[in-house]
Amino acid sequence: MAYNRGRMTYHRRKVCRFCADSSLVIDYKDSRMLRYFTTERGKIIPRRISGNCAKHQRMLTVAIKRARNIALLPFTTSTIR
Amino acid sequence: MNHYETLYIVNPELDDENLKGVVDKFRDLIEKEKGVIVKLEEWGKQRLAYLVKKFDHGSYVLMDYCGGPGITAELERDLKLDDRILKFQTVKLADDVEPQELVQREEEAKKETAAATEEQAQEVEETAQEEKIESDTSDKEVNNGI
Numbered sequence: 001m002a003y004n005r006g007r008m009t010y011h012r013r014k015v016c017r018f019c020a021d022s023s024l025v026i027d028y029k030d031s032r033m034l035r036y037f038t039t040e041r042g043k044i045i046p047r048r049i050s051g052n053c054a055k056h057q058r059m060l061t062v063a064i065k066r067a068r069n070i071a072l073l074p075f076t077t078s079t080i081r
Numbered sequence: 082m083n084h085y086e087t088l089y090i091v092n093p094e095l096d097d098e099n100l101k102g103v104v105d106k107f108r109d110l111i112e113k114e115k116g117v118i119v120k121l122e123e124w125g126k127q128r129l130a131y132l133v134k135k136f137d138h139g140s141y142v143l144m145d146y147c148g149g150p151g152i153t154a155e156l157e158r159d160l161k162l163d164d165r166i167l168k169f170q171t172v173k174l175a176d177d178v179e180p181q182e183l184v185q186r187e188e189e190a191k192k193e194t195a196a197a198t199e200e201q202a203q204e205v206e207e208t209a210q211e212e213k214i215e216s217d218t219s220d221k222e223v224n225n226g227i
Contacts (some may be wrong), residue, residue: 074130
């Protein structure tokens with residue numbers, strides 16, 4: 001991930017990858033895809049980092065929460081696994 | 082009829098026969114409630130993201146079906162009572178669908194994926210053969226060196 005360090009400002013135009021590629025479907029059963037949008041601790045990556053559009057971010061959060069409910073994704077990984 | 086999808090986790094310690102019994106039980110329940118099974122998938126034993134009833138693995142079963150509005154209540158009550166089920170989740174996919182249409186579409190998709198996997202298998206074979214040829218030549222080089 002590109003962070004802004006000090007005075008160095010660097011902007012990359014982020015495009016929602018679900019808008020760019022309509023073949024990608026947001027599905028709560030596809031845990032490998034959803035894992036890409038969560039941190040190592042299992043938190044959902046915010047829109048300003050991932051670059052998703054509002055509509056797809058909303059669909060994504062619902063999918064991640066459903067996946068958590070059925071133990072496909074962790075709520076948190078503070079416990080040792 | 083509405084289109085629903087239920088994903089449930091079965092106790093991983095059950096053997097294949099008992100697991101099949103569980104799957105059949107809930108499939109029969111759907112049919113008894115005048116529902117139509119669209120898709121029935123067994124994902125096999127998978128690692129759970131967190132402990133559920135002290136288990137760290139579970140056998141996932143996905144059931145895709147159509148039925149009236151009361152069907153999920155009936156199914157979920159039975160899932161809750163069955164102690165072989167660790168966890169379950171039902172999602173409504175669509176309202177007012179024609180079940181036969183969905184079944185037909187599912188069959189077509191199945192055919193397509195079968196054809197695709199066949200193609201992939203062929204490709205893999207081809208690349209494997211190529212690699213074999215490459216390794217043969219490299220062996221020769223080594224021999225020459227000695």
